[in-house]
Amino acid sequence: xxxxxxxxxxxxxxxxxxxxxxxxxxxTVAGDMDEWFAEIARLKGRRRARRWxxxxxxxxxxxxLRLSFYWRTVMLKNDLRSAGRDLRRQKMFSFIKIGGLAVGxxxxxxxxxxxxxxxxxxRFHADAGRIYRVVLEDHENTLRKSNKFAVTCPPLAxxxxxxxxxxxxxxxxxxxxxxxLRAGESVHYEDGIAxxxxxxxxxxxxxxxxxxxxxxxxxxxxxxxETLARKLFGSDDPLGRTVNMNGTTxxxxxxxxxxxVENSHLRFDFVLSFATLPAIREDGGNKWNSHSFYTYVxxxxxxxxxxxxxxxxxxxxxHAGEKEANARVxxxxxxxxxxxxxxxxxxxxxxNDRRLVMLFSLIAVxxxxxxxxxYMNLATARFVxxxxxxxxxxxxxxxxxxxxxxxxxxxxxxxxxxALLSLGLLAAVLPAFxxxxxxxxxxxxxxxxxxxxxxAGAVVLVGLLAGSYPAVFLSSFRPGRILKSxxxxxxxxxxxxxxxxxxxxxxxxxxxxxxxxVARQLRYVRTKDLGYDxxxxxxxxxxxxxxxxxxxxxxxxxxxxxxxxxxxxGATPMDTQGGSGMRGYGDDGAEVKFTCWTSYxxxxxxxxxxVKLLQGRPFSSEHPTDLGGAVLLNEAAVRAxxxxxxxxxxxxxxxIKNAKVVGVVGDYHFWSLHxxxxxxxxxxxxxxxGADGLLRAINFTRYRVPFISVKIAAGRVPxxxxxxxxxxxxxxxxxxxxxxxxDDRFDRLYRNDRKFGAIFALFAGLSVFVACLGMFGLAAFTxxxxxxxVSIRKVLGATAASIAGLLSRxxxxxxxxxxxxxWPVAYLLMRTWVKDFYYxxxxxxxxxxxxxxxxxxxxLMAVSVQTAKxxxxxxxxxxxxx
Amino acid sequence: xxxxxxxxxxLLLAILRxxxxxxxxxxxxxxxxxxxxxxxxxxxxxxxxxxxQKGLVSKRTGDPTPQRGGRSKIFYRLTPExxxxxxxxxxxxxxxxQGLPQSLKDLS
Numbered sequence: 001x002x003x004x005x006x007x008x009x010x011x012x013x014x015x016x017x018x019x020x021x022x023x024x025x026x027x028t029v030a031g032d033m034d035e036w037f038a039e040i041a042r043l044k045g046r047r048r049a050r051r052w053x054x055x056x057x058x059x060x061x062x063x064x065l066r067l068s069f070y071w072r073t074v075m076l077k078n079d080l081r082s083a084g085r086d087l088r089r090q091k092m093f094s095f096i097k098i099g100g101l102a103v104g105x106x107x108x109x110x111x112x113x114x115x116x117x118x119x120x121x122x123r124f125h126a127d128a129g130r131i132y133r134v135v136l137e138d139h140e141n142t143l144r145k146s147n148k149f150a151v152t153c154p155p156l157a158x159x160x161x162x163x164x165x166x167x168x169x170x171x172x173x174x175x176x177x178x179x180x181l182r183a184g185e186s187v188h189y190e191d192g193i194a195x196x197x198x199x200x201x202x203x204x205x206x207x208x209x210x211x212x213x214x215x216x217x218x219x220x221x222x223x224x225x226e227t228l229a230r231k232l233f234g235s236d237d238p239l240g241r242t243v244n245m246n247g248t249t250x251x252x253x254x255x256x257x258x259x260x261v262e263n264s265h266l267r268f269d270f271v272l273s274f275a276t277l278p279a280i281r282e283d284g285g286n287k288w289n290s291h292s293f294y295t296y297v298x299x300x301x302x303x304x305x306x307x308x309x310x311x312x313x314x315x316x317x318x319h320a321g322e323k324e325a326n327a328r329v330x331x332x333x334x335x336x337x338x339x340x341x342x343x344x345x346x347x348x349x350x351x352n353d354r355r356l357v358m359l360f361s362l363i364a365v366x367x368x369x370x371x372x373x374x375y376m377n378l379a380t381a382r383f384v385x386x387x388x389x390x391x392x393x394x395x396x397x398x399x400x401x402x403x404x405x406x407x408x409x410x411x412x413x414x415x416x417x418x419a420l421l422s423l424g425l426l427a428a429v430l431p432a433f434x435x436x437x438x439x440x441x442x443x444x445x446x447x448x449x450x451x452x453x454x455x456a457g458a459v460v461l462v463g464l465l466a467g468s469y470p471a472v473f474l475s476s477f478r479p480g481r482i483l484k485s486x487x488x489x490x491x492x493x494x495x496x497x498x499x500x501x502x503x504x505x506x507x508x509x510x511x512x513x514x515x516x517x518v519a520r521q522l523r524y525v526r527t528k529d530l531g532y533d534x535x536x537x538x539x540x541x542x543x544x545x546x547x548x549x550x551x552x553x554x555x556x557x558x559x560x561x562x563x564x565x566x567x568x569x570g571a572t573p574m575d576t577q578g579g580s581g582m583r584g585y586g587d588d589g590a591e592v593k594f595t596c597w598t599s600y601x602x603x604x605x606x607x608x609x610x611v612k613l614l615q616g617r618p619f620s621s622e623h624p625t626d627l628g629g630a631v632l633l634n635e636a637a638v639r640a641x642x643x644x645x646x647x648x649x650x651x652x653x654x655x656i657k658n659a660k661v662v663g664v665v666g667d668y669h670f671w672s673l674h675x676x677x678x679x680x681x682x683x684x685x686x687x688x689x690g691a692d693g694l695l696r697a698i699n700f701t702r703y704r705v706p707f708i709s710v711k712i713a714a715g716r717v718p719x720x721x722x723x724x725x726x727x728x729x730x731x732x733x734x735x736x737x738x739x740x741x742x743d744d745r746f747d748r749l750y751r752n753d754r755k756f757g758a759i760f761a762l763f764a765g766l767s768v769f770v771a772c773l774g775m776f777g778l779a780a781f782t783x784x785x786x787x788x789x790v791s792i793r794k795v796l797g798a799t800a801a802s803i804a805g806l807l808s809r810x811x812x813x814x815x816x817x818x819x820x821x822x823w824p825v826a827y828l829l830m831r832t833w834v835k836d837f838y839y840x841x842x843x844x845x846x847x848x849x850x851x852x853x854x855x856x857x858x859x860l861m862a863v864s865v866q867t868a869k870x871x872x873x874x875x876x877x878x879x880x881x882x
Numbered sequence: 883x884x885x886x887x888x889x890x891x892x893l894l895l896a897i898l899r900x901x902x903x904x905x906x907x908x909x910x911x912x913x914x915x916x917x918x919x920x921x922x923x924x925x926x927x928x929x930x931x932x933x934x935q936k937g938l939v940s941k942r943t944g945d946p947t948p949q950r951g952g953r954s955k956i957f958y959r960l961t962p963e964x965x966x967x968x969x970x971x972x973x974x975x976x977x978x979x980q981g982l983p984q985s986l987k988d989l990s
Contacts, residue, residue: 031953060924
């Protein structure tokens, strides 16, 4: 304080005044105030003077603010008018700028909605942050490249709740998908779950009817979703009514819950009380070594998941022994991560790949950047035309700040118009996109102030980003230089412009290449010989008791039709019936053990599906011992044993002891091409042979639901479907007829991959479109700038072709450079995707060249319109103007 | 024609009295002295600006002085329109008061 000269006014007040006062006011009013202040300070003391000064400033602020705002709007109106004029004058370039930005923004909105939805999974639960799923890391088993399992044993939940102080509550869920529910005449297959009685208190699924405390307390209690309740009972009150499950068990409706929202990993149409399970599944007991339930825990507020993990292991060790606890180590998976936890075995939910979501976000941002680049490029390239305007403006007294503001207003206008257009685009494509990704995305920014702010912020940001370079660049020129020369100063900008073009094309090439690689892999999947024949085969899952008992009759009846080329009862080549421990002895006499997949088939399986028999003989009714005493192995199983001569060897699995190997079949893909072909064993399906003796001895679990597979003669599909339906219906007792074609099931295995490919293709197309727009615009300016040179060359006898070459060469060079940058990026990116397939086509160099050539072709196409025009112009006309 | 507002009248009279020395501080002080009500500089500036836009006063920029933080004074003078407006205001007042007794107490 002391250091300040006695005449100095309060700094803060002065600063305020300077902020709101325009320059003239500053000079006079502030000066007046200072002068008077000094006088008061001298006469009445600093303190009084300071108070006086503050009073003066505060009184002046409102009026000054109003004035400055008024002038700002006047200026803004003026800037907007001149920006609008420029947009109207240059219709094509305005279209490129606005259209390109709109496409980029629409991409961003789309992805923003998608990402927001994907990351919103399970966050609607009140205690989402404290809920975890208990999962296992199995040190003894690996399935499909992962040793993580989503399922745990039945007694774990209760033990954790009692013995871990951090665990506030624990609850269990059992998957009850594809269950047949019947109420009166209404019969439906539904997906549901069985859950502990505290389910509706543990999670935030709303129970709209029934008692929250008691709804799932007793055996045979059933809670229906609102939709299912309507389906089964119409408008009647469902409470207290009876629903029959799978034709065996009667359940009592004790509640109705709201339909599960789409962004929940748990999706169900009904919830069955956990207490019902002992009555309907054999392994519903309390064993510590049987893992098939989902266990969720809710930790106490403030408890750390890391602290709980060792305690869970200790609980398992205390009950099931040290060995079990070391073999299958429990750990916690946060509820909100389940949607992205795609490397767990036996998860009941459809998961998504977090990397994929991130990749799509990245691509959307890139497309937006491409569009911004277009804007910057066009704006700076148009410098030649605008320079006169800028020059005149500066000469008549525009300050640099004015010019910068003018260009920013212009780019904000463009981004604002683009935003409007992009919302239209979004509304147009959103329904199709939703159908495609299977998500209920909706765009209602007005209902969500947060989203609206993000949107508005993005538009302003894009406007400022896109406008900043041209604004700074254009305003930096001295008026004298601008007005004198006719296009020289574009040079400095050229380097930046070229770099931007290279970047644009690099991004486009990466996307084209990725699309190509995905497409090639998918074609490989479609055309690869799978080791079996999937065409013209109709499959019916048999769950109905009546149909099951009469499969032989059905087969005989179907075979009577000339349209039926064959019938097989049992597994299809796409259904193995679970893995089990295979034992046998290697050539050196040592015992060999490994996991082997088992398929129960009938005598006609090999012929109907065209599976190759490499050695030995097929199953035959002439050998009665084949039933339960003989097996076929695939090549992978023979390799696993290391046998030179497999025929006649003896193998055992849990259900079949000391069976003879009578033949070896070629490896066929019983899973998708993502997975390696594992060892497999084929045995006769006892159901299908009609033999009764051993049928009861083998314990059929739910994996062992047999199929009726019907090979259809060419062109007779509808007739055969009708025939199978009629035959099925004549035997069925409960389950309605359902069928699928084998090739459809095969296609479904790659549905996600196809979606991935299509999304890539979409984005690649968009980015190429945007990049070409930019290229097109730039070519127009090059042609304009070089118009004089072209005219003179033509006068001197250059051909149209050589002129076109002159103008395009420049662009091709940048496309080549873009290729060099893009290739390694695309290679690294796609290598990780292709790695998901165990069977894959190598990424070939030819594809890279092709993508590069495609990009070059697109660039040439965009440029050629302009060069052609330039090459055709009559030189005299142009030169006359000079 | 438009009659000057009271505020403008006060402002123009102050400028008239100050002659060649009419700038922000002096005008504000003069008004304060005459009316007993001090005028804030910010409000004064707005009034001056409007009067200038109406063509009642003209501006002249003086030299910047150190006492004023290096900012120059702006001096104001009445334009012929300003003189005329003041004349009219006086006529107007006179017409309004004409024929009324010196002290209004006699009437009440």
